[in-house]
Amino acid sequence: MDEKDMIKNIIESMKMDLYVEARISEMHVCALCGRIGYKELPMKKIGEKWICIDCLRELKEALDSLEEWEQEIALQKEFRKDIGKSFNQ
Numbered sequence: 001m002d003e004k005d006m007i008k009n010i011i012e013s014m015k016m017d018l019y020v021e022a023r024i025s026e027m028h029v030c031a032l033c034g035r036i037g038y039k040e041l042p043m044k045k046i047g048e049k050w051i052c053i054d055c056l057r058e059l060k061e062a063l064d065s066l067e068e069w070e071q072e073i074a075l076q077k078e079f080r081k082d083i084g085k086s087f088n089q
């Protein structure tokens with residue numbers, strides 16, 4: 001092996017290290033379900049946490065029904081208030 005080949009080898013192994021590092025930095029653990037996301041499981045960074053697309057989908061569904069949910073909570077509050085009133089009378 002001459003010097004040229006050695007340098008080539010060193011460069012190749014450096015490239016490999018960079019490649020592996022890049023791969024690892026693309027991997028994240030979902031803060032909600034704990035799965036490791038990588039390509040097949042796309043992830044998004046929210047604040048300091050990574051969250052996978054499946055969990056985001058569930059979150060979106062929860063957010064979409066948030067208004068309905070809030071109305072339900074408000075109704076329950078009213079209901080409790082009414083019950084409280086009738087007890088106090």
Ligand SMILES: [Zn+2]
Nearest residue numbers: 030033052055
């Ligand atoms: Zn998840």
